[in-house]
Amino acid sequence: MTEFRTPAADLARFRLRVVVAAVFVLICLGLLAARFHFLQVQRHDYFLTRAEDNRIALLPVVPHRGTIVDRNGVVLARNYATYTLEIMPSEVRDLEGTLAELSTLVPIEPRDLRRFRKLFEESRNFESVPVRSRLTDEEVARVVSQRYRLPGVDVRARLLRDYPQGTTAAHVVGYIGRINERDVERIEERGQTANYRGTLHIGKAGLEQSYEAELHGTTGVEQVEVNASGRAVRALSHTPASSGNDLELTLDIELQRVAETAFGDRRGALVAIEPSTGGVLALVSMPTYDPNLFVDGISTQDWRALNESPDHPLLHRAIYSTYPPGSTFKPFMALAGLETGKRTARQAIHDVGYFNFGGHRFMDDKIGGHGMVDLHKSIVVSCNTYYYQLANELGIEGIASFMAPFGFGDRTGIDLPGEAIGVLPSPEWKRNRFRKPEQQRWYAGETISVGIGQGYNAFTPLQLANAMAALVNDGKLFRPHVVKYVVDSRTGERRAIEPEPLREIPLKQAHLKAVLDAMVDVNKSGTGRRAFQGAPYSVGGKTGTAQVFSLRGQRYVEKNVRERLRDHSWFVAYAPAENPKIALAVLVENGGFGSQSAAPIARQVIDYYLLDQRAGAPAAEDDNATESEDAANGTAPARTGEGDPPPREPAAPAVPQAALVPGQPTRVTR
Structure with missing residues (x-):
């Protein structure tokens, strides 16, 4: 079949196609123009910034x-x-490849x-x-000369x-x-x-x-x-x-150096505070470490040596580790007895060598006892029996409420990280600490141990030093601080870190004087006299020995006990006694008796601070050596002078559970 097409129809169709194509092209050009306007006008600032970023x-x-x-x-x-x-x-x-090339230029x-x-x-x-x-x-010159071929x-x-x-x-x-x-x-x-x-x-x-x-x-x-x-x-x-x-x-680096040197290779801590401001004069934790090792990234070998050492040199013992305070707790107990009316300064008890409670004998440090003991003598000779009885009369809640304002069992707020809170035991603390009902119950016999600084007591050396500073500062407790001034790098202006009083503990001056006078006599005729013999200044102090573990009634013989299981050595002190400029606490881990290990360190520190000299006290003759040897041989009555080991308690009879917790026999402290 033949199709006949007219020229007019073909022309119409052609014109339609041209119009459609033209419209399509115009739309595309319009979209392109709109895009150009968007990019070049509306987003001009954005792309200008991007371009500059490629150049700047x-x-x-x-x-x-x-x-x-x-x-x-x-x-x-x-x-x-x-x-x-x-x-x-x-x-x-x-x-x-770049690392390999660099290793040929400089040692890597x-x-x-x-x-x-x-x-x-x-x-x-x-x-x-x-x-x-x-x-x-020379190494810089080698790298720079080859930098043109080492991009990056x-x-x-x-x-x-x-x-x-x-x-x-x-x-x-x-x-x-x-x-x-x-x-x-x-x-x-x-x-x-x-x-x-x-x-x-x-x-x-x-x-x-x-x-x-x-x-x-x-x-x-x-x-x-x-x-x-x-x-x-x-x-x-x-x-x-x-x-x-x-x-x-506030730190005196030379005083710090003297204290660290005095420790030698022993483990422990020392805190020295200015009582009137709370400024820390020395803050020692031994053993120590070299901080330069960490600046550029510590090596695996050095890190392993520090981290795996049994002496834990990275541990800040002064503010983080907690220990039972031993007999350094007794001056605060004596003050509690006076302030609560449970004791007077002249009131005396008869010490027969033990305190009988609930069928259990809590032993004194001296076999046969100290005889008649008043408050002054109880501190000077560190009589345990006096404080066994006092703790029983005060009760655990009475002890806790009196000690809390001194900062025991609470962070001091020092301007250093990692401070531990410690433990000031109380029935409430025990309920929160343990899960089992039988463990949550507070037993009356536990109070007796707390009275001599044992039991659940656990404080940092910083807490004990700060409490001692408050004691000699008429009850005014300051927040300890290490930084004295912050100096503006631009103006040079020195912004002082002002002493911050935390609280003022209401204490009677007569009671304070009775306790502090006794602490002075500790270093004249008591347990600290050998360490401070010949000191040209007056100083108050108190020795302490804190148990690490219980021998369960056996006699403690230091040489038969592994070194890390021996008792901790404590000493607290302040000087000069008339107007204290320094208060300190010294702890020597597993150092034995406070008079032997901790007190001589305190003497060296106070000597340097007050007399500006490094030499410690001259060695004193042990005037109790013959007596101690006779006692050991059974030819003389045993006694414990300063530095002589106190006897451990004999095996105790069965104790009613109302009095004691099984497995926690009381040890003698000094």
């Missing part, structure tokens, strides 16, 4: 960390400049590589990662932290370490992310941690123009960083 880089300017000095201006923490070899991950195509140890890989995993691509620090001038490699000048005193006061000053993921989370929570750009380190312990906000400073910004390879060609603007503030401490 914002580099953080890390601030100088503040320095730390002692009360005399001796530097404890400072900064020093060093060259660091670094890699920018975003600019390196072959990381392993396996430790450096391990640290680099760990930091590389945690870093962002636009942040440089250090490979090695403390480059020599650079040498930067950075500040590193230095602790010039080494191990001295390490637990107080603390240390800085590299920022980890947990630190990043805390920084983000505080809204400080921008201020830590470019910062590699943060305070990890001690003052470096607790005063991080003061020491860190404010990060600055440098705006630079970069070329196609990302290298800076010229600076456009500069906002300088603000250095961190400096810290001036």
Whole structure:
């Protein structure tokens, strides 16, 4: 069949197609024009900024960390400049090849590589990662001369932290370490992310941690123009960083050094406080460690040595470890007896060598007893029987309520991290501490042990020193502090950390005088006299011996007991007695009797502080040696002078459960 098409129809169809095509083209051109308008007009500022970002880089300017000095201006923490070899991950195509090439230019140890890989995993691509620090001038020259063929490699000048005193006061000053993921989370929570750009380190312990906000400073910004390879060609603007503030401490580093030296290789703690302000003069924890090990990332070997040591050198014993106070608790018990009216200064008891309660004998430190004992004598000779009876009359709630205002069993609020709360036992504490009903019950016999500083009592050396400071300061208790001034890095203005009184304990002066006079006689004729023989100043004190474990009625012979199971040695003191300038507590772990181990350390510290001399007390002849030997041989009545081991209690008869908890026999303390 043949189709006939007319020219007019073909022309109409052609024109329709042209119109449709033209409309389609116009629509496309309109859309394109609208897009051009959107990009070039409406988004002009955005894309201009993006273009500038391809040409301009914002580099953080890390601030100088503040320095730390002692009360005399001796530097404890400072900064020093060093060259660091670094890699920018975003600019390196072959990381392993680059590391291999760098190792031919400068020595890179396996430790450096391990640290680099760990930091590389945690870093962002636009942040440089250090490979090695403390480059020599020769090593810097070798790297810089070859940098043209090592894209992403650079040498930067950075500040590193230095602790010039080494191990001295390490637990107080603390240390800085590299920022980890947990630190990043805390920084983000505080809204400080921008201020830590470019910062590699943060305070990890001690003052470096607790005063991080003061020491860190404010990060600055440098705006630079970069070329196609990302290298800076010229600076456009500069906002300088603000250095961190400096810290001036109440600590006397030489006094601290004397105290640490006095401990030798023994474990323990010492806290010395200025009673009128709460300023800490010395804060010792032994053994100690070198904080410089942590600055650039501690090696696995060094970390294992510190972390696995049986002596636990990283443990801050002065504020974190808790111990039963032993007989150093007795002056506070004596004051409690006076203040509550349970005792008068002249009231005496007859000590026959034990206190019988519930069919159980709580033994004294002297076989046969001390005879007639009043409050003064009870402190001077450290009579246990006196305080067994007093504790029974006061009751556990009476003891707890009197001791709490002195800060026992509560954090002091010192400006250092990691303080323990301790234990001031009471029926309420026991109910909260234990789950089983039979364990939650308070037994009357437990109160007897608490009265001589044993039982559940557990306090930090800091708590005991601060309580002693309050005792000699007429009941005025201050919050202990280590920092005396915060010095503004820009203006030099010194902002004082004012003494903060916590409370004033109402105490009668006559009662205070009775207790403090007895403590002075402790060092004249009592258990502390040998350590302070010949001292040219008056000093009050109290020895203490705290049990580590129970021999269950057997006699304690120190040489037959493993070293770490021997009793702890305590000594508390204040001087001069007329106007105390220093109050302290000394603990020697497993040191035995307070007069033998702790008191001589206290003597050396007080000698240096009051007399500015390092020499301790001259060795005194043991005027009880012959008597002690005779007693040991059974030829003389046994007694315990200062430094002589007190006898352990004999096997006790069965005790009613209402009086004692089975398995907790009382031990003698001194």
